[in-house]
Amino acid sequence: MSYSVSAAFKAGALALLTALPLSSTLAHNLEIHGSNTVGATLAPMLVTGHLEHIGSGAVKTDSTGVENEKILSIASEGGTVSVLVAAHGSSTGFRTLASGQAGIWASSRPVKPGEAQQVSAQADLTALESEHVIAIDGLAILVHPSNPVSKMSIQTLGQIYAGEIRNWSQLGGPDRDISLYARDDRSGTWDTFKSLVLGKTYTLDSGALRYESNDQLSDDVSRDPGGIGFSGLASVRNSKLLAISDGNAPALKPNQLTVASEDYPLSRRLFMYTMGNQTPEFARGLIEFALGTEGQALVAESGFISQNPIAVKPELDSSVPETFKRLTAEYQRLTVNFRFSEGRTKLDNKAQRDLLRVIDYLEQHGRSADDLLLIGFADAQSHELRAQMISELRALSVRKALHQTGLPRVAYTGYGQYMPVGGSGNQRNGRVEVWIRAR
The missing domain is CATH 3.30.1330.60 (OmpA-like domain)
Known part of the structure; x- marks a missing residue:
């Protein structure tokens, strides 16, 4: 699984990329759309690592002027190679992949059967050549650092987010109202939480505050003594992590072993999806890099769990x-x-x-x-x-x-x-x- 790039491959890749016409509808050599969990830090790091292999000089990072979007580029003899990373939620990534705008869909949840069916004539998104697990993440359950509660079951977590449990004193904590923080409806993190925690039993309480950004949600929980929230593992920041149990199994905190092995009950896979045999060559190269030893080392550096x-x-x-x-x-x-x-x-x-x-x-x-x-x-x-x-x-x-x-x-x-x-x-x-x- 090691990754290396020969001089001949590097020259050929750059020649192919810089020969592509950049029309008004194709402003970049590759567009990656989807999950904020993947797109905020991990995808830009993987793109940077791949560009450093095939180009020369430093990778430049620019903003599009739109929140949660980045353009990463590198100069070459034939011109500039650029990649857009737009992190507005997993569902947005599928739509842009299906329309042909995105070469890669970044997702913090598996493809849904209805989504796979929509593009089944072009590619099988459930097949090995289309579905790429680039990292393992633990859905982190966050509270204020001063909160004495250290663990809870998935069922209790569901009751909290449904508004059935409203005060920390009901869980052995202080007499303080519980404040709910949740990701927004476009988020794969929300889809994962909804599937693993709420299921068909619970509905999110209407008083929950909703966020597009994992980091902002975590920061706000760390400032609220009554707060509880969920985010990707890379966004724990200054909040406190809870251990979570499922059924009769022991409560586990997310760490290298429990998340990498997917034993942690709120562990999840982070994906990049491509359109099978129709995947652009540059996107194929990026996927190969991400799955290889060097790419997985960047996964660990980003705060997620490497598959090495x-x-x-x-x-x-x-x-x-x-x-x-x-x-x-x-x-x-x-x-x-x-x-x-x-x-x-x-x-x-x-x-x-x-x-x-x-x-x-x-x-x-x-x-x-x-x-x-x-x-x-x-x-x-x-x-x-x-x-x-x-x-x-x-x-x-x-x-x-x-x-x-x-x-x-x-x-x-x-x-x-x-x-x-x-x-x-x-x-x-x-x-x-x-x-x-x-x-």
């Missing part, structure tokens, strides 16, 4: 069975989980790329297949034996996929329906963890 695996020794609390502690005693955990598309054992688009990332990790650290252990898990089933079988089949499917990618004989086992990371029926419970022998 690292090994950590997780803290296993008293809820973890002794059998699991013995199983993993000589191992560390890689910050990657293999998850599945709808169905039992088909790896999803992110997992397909994570196969290569695991192999890259082994090569970079001088490790082999003998050092790995795959542990499969299942959601609760009608019978314990059925859950055990499903968990083993999931681990086996990852083992086979690694074998096909060039890594044979990886050890695997299943751990059934134990140690859920979500409530019963949550798809996140069906996963395969990757452990590596400690040195």
Whole structure:
């Protein structure tokens, strides 16, 4: 997954870009529209990194005069190469991609079935060549630094935002009214919160303050002792993070391991979508850079969670069975989980790329297949034996996929329906963890 640019490629890319006519309807070589979460900081950093590879000199950043828009450009012998990043919400990105104005749609939520259907004649936005997971984010639940409340369940959070719980004293905090801060309706962050927290049970209280910007929302919560809000993980700033629980699973704070593995119940994927085989060459290059090792290092620098695996020794609390502690005693955990598309054992688009990332990790650290252990898990089933079988089949499917990618004989086992990371029926419970022998 490493990324390098030869001199010949650099010259060819610049020649292609600068040969493009820039009419009044094509003012830039590439336009990226969509999510404020992606577009505020991450997308400009990725664009800058890519331009530095294919151009020469410094990348220049200008404003269009419209809030949440940036133009990034670099000079070349053939002229200026420029990229517009417009961060007005995930839904705006789909519309501009579908119309042909945007070459890349930045989104903090998956494409909706209705959106995919609208452009199905041109591209399959759910396919590997169109859907690109560029980072993992944790939906951060924020309160004022002085608030003594440190954790809550997703259900309690829903009740707060529906206005059913209106005072912090109901949650063990001070006798103070709760002030609600939320992203606006165009935001993918709002879509994620609405889906994961409110669902079909709750409706947002009409008194909530709405924001286009994650950073502004967080800043206002940090100044309001009664405030609670949600934002992308990169926008915590001076606010306090809460730990969140789902069902009977333990409450987790978003961090490198819990978010990268998507165990944190409000973790989410950040996407860039392109139009499959119709994707412009320059956009393809940017996507390749973003998904590679160097691009993922920029993801970490931006405050989001990189998909480059690292090994950590997780803290296993008293809820973890002794059998699991013995199983993993000589191992560390890689910050990657293999998850599945709808169905039992088909790896999803992110997992397909994570196969290569695991192999890259082994090569970079001088490790082999003998050092790995795959542990499969299942959601609760009608019978314990059925859950055990499903968990083993999931681990086996990852083992086979690694074998096909060039890594044979990886050890695997299943751990059934134990140690859920979500409530019963949550798809996140069906996963395969990757452990590596400690040195």
